[in-house]
Amino acid sequence: MKNEFKVISDLIEDNKKVLDVGCADGTLMQFLKENKNINVRGLEISKEKVQECIAKGLTVIEGNAEKDLKQFPDKSFDYVVLSQTLQAFLSPELVLDELLRVGKKAIVTIPNFGNWKVRLHLLFKGTMPITKSLPEQWHSTPNLHMCTIKDFVNFIKSKEIKMIKTLALNNNNVSNITNNNLGTKNLFADLGIFLIEK
Amino acid sequence: MNTEKNIKTLIVKKPLKLDCGKTINNFPVAFETYGSLNENKDNAILVFHALTGDQFVTGLNPITKKDGWWSFAVGPDKAIDINKYFVICSNVIGGCMGSYGPSHKDPETQKTFGTDFPVITINDMVNAQYNLLEHFGIKKLFAITGGSMGGMQVLQFITNFPDKAKTVIPIATTSSHSAQNIAFNELGRQAITADSNWKDGNYETNNINPGKGLAVARMAAHITYLSKKGLQEKFGRKLQEREDLKFGFDADFQIESYLRYQGSVFVDRFDANSYLYITRAMDYFDLVKQFNGNLSDAFKNTKAKFFIISFTSDWLYPTQENKDIVIALNSIGADVGFVEIVSDKGHDSFLLDVPDFLNALKNFLDKSYTELKNEK
Numbered sequence: 001m002k003n004e005f006k007v008i009s010d011l012i013e014d015n016k017k018v019l020d021v022g023c024a025d026g027t028l029m030q031f032l033k034e035n036k037n038i039n040v041r042g043l044e045i046s047k048e049k050v051q052e053c054i055a056k057g058l059t060v061i062e063g064n065a066e067k068d069l070k071q072f073p074d075k076s077f078d079y080v081v082l083s084q085t086l087q088a089f090l091s092p093e094l095v096l097d098e099l100l101r102v103g104k105k106a107i108v109t110i111p112n113f114g115n116w117k118v119r120l121h122l123l124f125k126g127t128m129p130i131t132k133s134l135p136e137q138w139h140s141t142p143n144l145h146m147c148t149i150k151d152f153v154n155f156i157k158s159k160e161i162k163m164i165k166t167l168a169l170n171n172n173n174v175s176n177i178t179n180n181n182l183g184t185k186n187l188f189a190d191l192g193i194f195l196i197e198k
Numbered sequence: 199m200n201t202e203k204n205i206k207t208l209i210v211k212k213p214l215k216l217d218c219g220k221t222i223n224n225f226p227v228a229f230e231t232y233g234s235l236n237e238n239k240d241n242a243i244l245v246f247h248a249l250t251g252d253q254f255v256t257g258l259n260p261i262t263k264k265d266g267w268w269s270f271a272v273g274p275d276k277a278i279d280i281n282k283y284f285v286i287c288s289n290v291i292g293g294c295m296g297s298y299g300p301s302h303k304d305p306e307t308q309k310t311f312g313t314d315f316p317v318i319t320i321n322d323m324v325n326a327q328y329n330l331l332e333h334f335g336i337k338k339l340f341a342i343t344g345g346s347m348g349g350m351q352v353l354q355f356i357t358n359f360p361d362k363a364k365t366v367i368p369i370a371t372t373s374s375h376s377a378q379n380i381a382f383n384e385l386g387r388q389a390i391t392a393d394s395n396w397k398d399g400n401y402e403t404n405n406i407n408p409g410k411g412l413a414v415a416r417m418a419a420h421i422t423y424l425s426k427k428g429l430q431e432k433f434g435r436k437l438q439e440r441e442d443l444k445f446g447f448d449a450d451f452q453i454e455s456y457l458r459y460q461g462s463v464f465v466d467r468f469d470a471n472s473y474l475y476i477t478r479a480m481d482y483f484d485l486v487k488q489f490n491g492n493l494s495d496a497f498k499n500t501k502a503k504f505f506i507i508s509f510t511s512d513w514l515y516p517t518q519e520n521k522d523i524v525i526a527l528n529s530i531g532a533d534v535g536f537v538e539i540v541s542d543k544g545h546d547s548f549l550l551d552v553p554d555f556l557n558a559l560k561n562f563l564d565k566s567y568t569e570l571k572n573e574k
Contacts, residue, residue, distance in 0.1 A: 047540060050537045055557075057569060059533055071529060
């Protein structure tokens with residue numbers, strides 16, 4: 001299981017109710033279910049991935065987060081997880097609002113467009129950056145709204161969303177992001193992981 | 199229980215009050231079982247059949263001598279594995295494969311009921327079938343499932359008996375029969391009653407059969423079970439055993455010949471009055487209205503695990519109507535999974551060899567059964 005999922009799972013206490021939005025093949029869900037006795041549901045747009053989840057005995061609903069989150073009642077989950085997908089929505093702001101409506105807390109992770117490798121790629125090659133966490137060409141990427149860790153922190157602050165925990169993941173090292181080190185983390189982290197609530 | 203003519207029958211002694219107000223008692227419910235009930239009696243699956251189905255789910259149907267209607271899904275090692283599960287299916291009341299229906303004799307007058315048989319509903323059907331649980335001594339079914347009208351019975355069953363099933367799998371169905379579906383059913387009923395042999399439903403007394411009307415009803419319905427793409431790919435404009443058009447009204451096209459065949463074989467196995475009664479039951483089905491406009495209330499007392507399946511090319515019970523059930527369940531935090539299967543075989547997809555569907559069904563059942571075993 002990738003390190004990101006270990007970090008996410010450490011943020012969630014045992015026996016909670018969790019919705020994994022864009023749960024893919026259910027790797028995180030299965031881990032949460034088996035190791036933390038978590039009552040976990042998934043929402044996934046890909047039919048193939050939904051089938052993989054069913055084969056693992058996971059409860060998954062085929063659907064689109066931008067349309068289908070509205071069917072869940074307010075605060076019906078302890079945590080709603082959204083892993084590296086926010087940038088792929090037509091309207092990330094609306095999805096974020098929905099996550100915080102449906103979940104008492106949300107865990108959102110974003111690939112960091114501010115990472116130095118990304119910056120250098122654009123600066124020296126003059127083409128859209130391709131990295132480990134951004135593997136697709138500009139014309140085939142699902143990412144519509146790339147942002148940096150700094151962008152996301154500013155956005156969260158502007159929306160008066162409470163940041164409970166902000167973590168940077170860099171080469172499997174996890175560290176806290178603070179006001180003092182934001183610039184550095186924004187340069188070196190591959191991934192930002194945010195535990196937020198409204 | 200009698201086993202006359204290969205039909206097993208449970209005589210229900212308890213009176214059953216029907217939605218129409220009448221009460222029936224001492225009535226037969228014909229059923230069939232597959233596999234064996236284990237010692238804990240926790241491996242039973244109740245399958246509900248659709249409009250023209252019957253209790254003979256799989257293997258050779260002893261009456262029609264054809265494969266059972268769900269042979270693709272039910273059998274040894276299949277999606278519903280009868281090496282593992284005990285499958286029960288019964289003929290709906292109002293039907294014509296042994297359960298109490300319009301072709302039975304009225305015990306008071308000793309005349310065939312015909313249209314004097316009370317109008318039944320999906321609710322009446324499941325209440326009648328519930329007696330099978332007591333008959334087998336099953337406290338809780340492992341699963342209930344069915345497609346189309348079978349799915350309606352699934353929804354009604356878990357509503358009426360919220361703690362009697364562990365898992366609930368409605369397939370290609372709806373919680374409220376749409377105007378379009380009522381319209382198609384009405385077309386079928388009109389075809390039957392317009393047949394001069396129908397005789398206000400008393401054709402059996404006159405030893406005749408409204409076969410033409412019933413065949414037309416079947417042909418019209420059959421079109422609704424397929425998709426435009428499926429029809430086009432299978433038949434296109436291919437001609438039936440002829441080089442060119444004949445400039446007449448014989449079946450020039452293969453699709454015409456196919457429909458005529460479907461109509462004629464149906465008449466041999468199905469009763470016209472039963473067709474009227476069962477389509478009426480479907481039309482009356484409105485679980486949303488039963489709960490004053492809030493479908494979620496139907497399911498609020500159950501802890502069952504739901505899995506809902508729809509098909510992309512099903513325009514009779516489209517994905518959105520299946521999703522409405524998912525939405526109602528999600529809004530009360532129920533345990534519900536949902537998948538839409540890609541298939542160009544239309545509404546009939548649930549009866550056919552559609553591997554993605556059969557795999558999903560098998561995986562869901564087997565994983566849920568393993569979980570059930572681990573709980574103990």
